[in-house]
Amino acid sequence: MSGAALVRRVQNNLVPN
16 A cells, blocks of 8 residues: 555545545
């Protein structure tokens, strides 16, 4: 998994839509 994908995954966990 790329770094950018990890960042987006964590952001989704913190701020779910």
